[in-house]
Amino acid sequence: xxxxxxxxxxxxxxxxxxxxxxxxxxxxxxxxxxxxxxxxxxxxxxxxxxxxxxxxxxxxxxxxxxxxxxxxxxxxxxxxxxxxxxxxxxxxxxxxxxxxxxxxxxxxxxxxxxxxxxxxxxxxxxxxxxxxxxxxxxxxxxxxxxxxxxxxxxxxxxxxxxxxxxxxxxxxxxxxxxxxxxxxxxxxxxxxxxxxxxxxxxxxxxxxxxxxxxxxxxxxxxxxxxxxxxxxxxxxxxxxxxxxxxxxxxxxxxxxxxxxxxxxxxxxxxxxxxxxxxxxxxxxxxxxxxxxxxxxxxxxxxxxxxxxxxxxxxxxxxxxxxxxxxxxxxxxxxxx
Amino acid sequence: xxxxxxxxxxxxxxxxxxxxxxxxxxxxxxxxxxxxxxxxxxxxxxxxxxxxxxxxxxxxxxxxxxxxxxxxxxxxxxxxxxxxxxxxxxxxxxxxxxxxxxxxxxxxxxxxxxxxxxxxxxxxxxxxxxxxxxxxxxxxxxxxxxxxxxxxxxxxxxxxxxxxxxxxxxxxxxxxxxxxxxxxxxxxxxxxxxxxxxxxxxxxxxxxxxxxxxxxxxxxxxxxxxxxxxxxxxxxxxxxxxxxxxxxxxxxxxxxxxxxxxxxxxxxxxxxxxxxxxxxxxxxxxxxxx
Numbered sequence: 001x002x003x004x005x006x007x008x009x010x011x012x013x014x015x016x017x018x019x020x021x022x023x024x025x026x027x028x029x030x031x032x033x034x035x036x037x038x039x040x041x042x043x044x045x046x047x048x049x050x051x052x053x054x055x056x057x058x059x060x061x062x063x064x065x066x067x068x069x070x071x072x073x074x075x076x077x078x079x080x081x082x083x084x085x086x087x088x089x090x091x092x093x094x095x096x097x098x099x100x101x102x103x104x105x106x107x108x109x110x111x112x113x114x115x116x117x118x119x120x121x122x123x124x125x126x127x128x129x130x131x132x133x134x135x136x137x138x139x140x141x142x143x144x145x146x147x148x149x150x151x152x153x154x155x156x157x158x159x160x161x162x163x164x165x166x167x168x169x170x171x172x173x174x175x176x177x178x179x180x181x182x183x184x185x186x187x188x189x190x191x192x193x194x195x196x197x198x199x200x201x202x203x204x205x206x207x208x209x210x211x212x213x214x215x216x217x218x219x220x221x222x223x224x225x226x227x228x229x230x231x232x233x234x235x236x237x238x239x240x241x242x243x244x245x246x247x248x249x250x251x252x253x254x255x256x257x258x259x260x261x262x263x264x265x266x267x268x269x270x271x272x273x274x275x276x277x278x279x280x281x282x283x284x285x286x287x288x289x290x291x292x293x294x295x296x297x298x299x300x301x302x303x304x305x306x307x308x309x310x311x312x313x314x315x316x317x318x319x320x321x322x323x324x325x326x327x328x329x330x331x332x333x334x335x336x
Numbered sequence: 337x338x339x340x341x342x343x344x345x346x347x348x349x350x351x352x353x354x355x356x357x358x359x360x361x362x363x364x365x366x367x368x369x370x371x372x373x374x375x376x377x378x379x380x381x382x383x384x385x386x387x388x389x390x391x392x393x394x395x396x397x398x399x400x401x402x403x404x405x406x407x408x409x410x411x412x413x414x415x416x417x418x419x420x421x422x423x424x425x426x427x428x429x430x431x432x433x434x435x436x437x438x439x440x441x442x443x444x445x446x447x448x449x450x451x452x453x454x455x456x457x458x459x460x461x462x463x464x465x466x467x468x469x470x471x472x473x474x475x476x477x478x479x480x481x482x483x484x485x486x487x488x489x490x491x492x493x494x495x496x497x498x499x500x501x502x503x504x505x506x507x508x509x510x511x512x513x514x515x516x517x518x519x520x521x522x523x524x525x526x527x528x529x530x531x532x533x534x535x536x537x538x539x540x541x542x543x544x545x546x547x548x549x550x551x552x553x554x555x556x557x558x559x560x561x562x563x564x565x566x567x568x569x570x571x572x573x574x575x576x577x578x579x580x581x582x583x584x585x586x587x588x589x590x591x592x593x594x595x596x597x598x599x600x601x602x603x604x605x606x607x608x609x610x611x612x613x614x615x616x617x618x619x620x621x622x623x624x625x626x
Contacts, residue, residue, distance in 0.1 A: 034446045035477070038453050042487030070422040074454055098419055 001051040001080065002244040002272060004040055006032045006062040011086045012123065014114060015181040016145030016172035018315075019057070019256045031062055032248040040246060040266070041075045047272035051078035060087035066094050073106055080108045082141065085130025086123055096133050104137050110168055112141040116153055128161075135161035145172035145181045147190045151198050155205045165205070169195070170212040173257045176318040177334055185294050185316055192219035202231040213255070214240045214313025216294065217303050238309040242279035244272070254279040257315035260334045284314060286329045291317045338551045340522045341383050343515045343534065346372050347526045351380065353547055358383045360515045365389065366397050366410070373406045384409050386515060394435060394451075395420035399427045409515075411436040411461045415447040429455050434493065436461035436514075445474040449481055452489045459493030459513060462588070472598035476605055483609040495606065498584050502610035507566065508584045518562050522550065532562050581607045 008026040010019075044052060052072060059065055060083055072079050087095070099107060111131060116124055131138060140154050140163060154167055171191070172182040183191050195209075202209055208231055217238040220228060228236055243255040250266045252275060253259045262283050269275045292298045293311020303309045321332050343360040344350060346368065351359070358381045361372050369385055376382040384407040393416025414437060415421055421428075435451060435458040437444040444460075451458040460475070482492035483499055494510035502508050509517045511533075516523075518532040530544045530553070531537035543558040544550075553559050569577045569587050576587040581603030589599045 034450060038449055038481075041453065042485055042489075045487045064418075067418040067422075070419060071450065071454070074422060074425055 001053055001078075002044070002049070002246060002275075003053045003055050003082075004032065004037070005056060005245060005247045006054055006059040006065060006068065007057045007248065009061050010057040010084075011061065012058070012084055012114075014143070014145075016143055018173055018175055018180060018182075019259075026247070026249075030248040032068070034064070036248065036250055037068055037071070039250070041072060041077065043266070043269075044077060044272060045075065049077070049272050051080065053080040053082060055082040058084055058086060060091050060095070065091075066098050069099060069107065073102065078106055078108070080110065082110045082112060083130070084113075084123070085109075085111045085127040085134075087126065087130070092126075092129065092133075100133055100137075102137070104164075107137055108164075109134055109138040110141040111138050112143065113154070113157065114143075115150055117150075131157060131161040131163065135163045137164075139164045139166045139168055141168040141170060143170040143172055144191060144195075145183065147183065147187055147194060149191075149194065152201070155201055155207060158205065158207055165207045167207060167209050168212055169209045169215075171215055171313070173214055173313040173315045174319045175257050176260070176315055176322055185312070188216070188219050188312075192224065196220065196224045196227060199227045199231055208232050208235070210235070211237055213243070214315075216298075216312040217309035218295070218297070218301070240310045240313050241284060242276050244275055244279070254283055257313070258283065258318070261318070262331060262335055282331050286331045287314050287317050287321075290321070290328045290332060293317075338522075338553055340550065340553065341515070341520060342550070343386070343521050343523045345526060346375075348375060350524075350526050350528070351375055353528075355379050357381070360384045360386050360521065363387045366392065369406060369408065370400070370402050382407065384515070387411070389413075390438075393417075394428075395424070397424075399424055399431065401427065403431050403433075405432060408433040409436065410434070411438075414441070414444060415450070418450070425454060425456075433457065434459060436493070438463065439471075439475060440469045442471055442474060445471075445478045448478055448492055452482065452492045453487070455488075455490045457490045457493075459491075459495075461514065470596065470599075472596070472602040476602050479602070479606055479609060483613060495609070498606055499610045499613040502584060502607075502614065504583070504611075504614075506583075507586055508610075509586055510584065511588075518559065522553065524550075532559070580604050583607070584610065 008030050054065070054068070059081055062068070069079050069081070111127065113127060140157060142151065142154055157163060158165060172180070174180065174182045210232070215238055244252065245255060245259070246252050246266055251263050252266045252269070253263045254261065262279065264278070269278065288311070293301065293304055294313065294316040295311070298304050298311040301309070301311070304311050318332060321328060322334070326333055341358040341360060342354065343362065346361045346363050356379065359376055360383045361376060363369070363372055363385055364387070366387055366389065372385055373382055387408065387410040390411070390413045392412045393414045394412060395416025397412070408431065410433065412435065435456060437448055437458070437460065439445070439460045439462060448458050448460065460478070478492060479495045482495040494513045497510050497513045498508055509519070511517045512520055515521045516533050523531045523534050523537040525537060528546050529537065529542040530549065531542050536542070543556055544553065566586055569590070574590060575593055576582060576585070576590045579585065579600050581600065584607055585599070585603045593599070
């Protein structure tokens with residue numbers, strides 16, 4: 001499911017933000033237009049795609065977001081919106097009126113939340129207002145960027161607001177050449193340890209965690225994988241591949257951390273499959289030839305060879321390449 | 337009996353006098369649609385109800401289930417609230433309706449693209465205002481969308497008409513889309529004055545009078561002359577006479593050519609699109625009829 005960026009503006013400034021670099025370089029007045037949205041919807045339709053994600057920045061800063069959502073639904077696409085839930089009162093009223101009664105199989109939200117202890121109260125209030133109204137359509141999204149993370153509040157939110165019983169777990173990854181906050185690869189085992197310590201909570205609250213991209217399988221022991229298997233209902237993923245982000249200016253890239261690599265115009269492609277193939281062949285495969293995963297042991301890992309794990313987030317490898325002499329495929333260096 | 341389709345206002349006396357004719361009724365209000373349909377189909381055949389109401393937007397037209405299967409074309413002020421349009425889409429898609437918007441407002445190009453992509457037949461209504469306010473580049477974008485987009489979408493007129501009816505051996509008059517081509521449509525008023533176009537009817541340029549004269553219109557001198565009027569452009573060697581896209585434009589914008597000559601580029605591109613359409617149709621497999 002590709003991502004459409006409706007706007008480059010955001011209402012928050014999360015320390016781990018992997019879109020920060022991209023947004024800093026984009027003019028804030030860049031907003032998705034109707035003409036571009038129709039073009040994208042047509043491309044998705046002819047590609048046989050059934051769903052699309054809307055994101056930003058904060059997508060609810062786009063004045064036409066409600067119209068866009070209603071339009072995409074009429075184009076028979078499932079719409080998933082990544083939001084902080086923070087929006088103006090006017091926009092909230094509009095969203096409540098037109099979106100809150102849509103069936104969950106057509107519209108869903110991923111509300112990205114931060115620990116309430118570090119969130120300003122005005123933001124929290126708005127996020128809570130959103131969750132209260134749209135809870136039945138909403139999964140929580142939680143980005144982990146430090147090893148002493150807390151997740152108790154997520155379960156509280158799920159129960160308090162009747163949210164979907166699923167949490168999208170993201171791991172903050174490096175932006176090659178930048179200084180965002182992320183978990184360094186040598187600290188990943190601690191992340192895994194701490195995450196598994198929440199397994200009883202997931203079990204007790206009947207909430208399943210879904211890993212976003214770039215988490216290597218080998219962070220977890222066999223025993224931990226067994227626990228994960230149970231709480232995830234067998235749906236375990238340890239992948240990293242092109243997500244496909246499309247900007248308001250119709251530029252396309254593999255994913256936010258890799259937005260400076262092989263950025264292309266959407267008009268260069270005939271289908272979503274063409275885009276995916278391009279980023280597989282010209283970025284992911286080329287990097288994996290140079291270094292198959294984020295750890296040295298990835299080179300000989302049978303699970304990577306079997307395709308169960310892709311060897312962690314590509315951005316870690318690319319960050320490593322930046323600090324050495326340019327001896328590799330030219331595609332693996334920042335393309336500017 | 338003449339094969340012309342008659343375009344007239346909705347006047348029950350006039351309609352009563354027209355028997356077994358195909359009729360386009362010009363109506364001012366959407367609310368009259370079911371009644372017009374009933375009256376016309378009693379003794380005639382309704383070709384279309386042509387509603388012109390520029391105060392209405394698509395969002396505030398009271399679409400109803402009893403409009404199903406009634407051919408309707410409408411020229412309205414705009415789309416209005418997109419949210420309200422989305423609410424009406426399920427019924428709108430069921431109706432036999434074609435929605436026309438003016439090309440003199442930039443946002444209408446976008447709105448036509450939205451409608452077409454949502455499966456609603458629509459089009460540009462040029463009207464009589466010349467071309468100086470028309471953004472031909474936006475027009476070209478819309479035409480490209482209408483003709484070349486690979487995604488399934490509803491027809492946008494008059495582009496669809498031009499590309500599907502274009503024949504390199506003869507002129508293509510897209511005014512048929514607006515029921516204004518004398519080869520196919522004749523216009524008459526309550527007094528049974530007959531004119532070649534709606535504009536002629538408004539200006540009192542009648543070619544004959546009386547319903548009975550319609551059947552012999554083929555021998556009417558003014559009607560015969562109208563068929564060769566296009567030759568005037570070439571006798572005078574006006575600018576349109578050298579335009580490569582003459583065959584599909586027929587000099588419709590010649591009066592305002594001095595203010596805006598970009599129509600040439602647009603119609604040349606439309607001609608290319610028509611050729612493209614023809615060549616792609618020619619490649620399609622033809623099976624024998626069973």
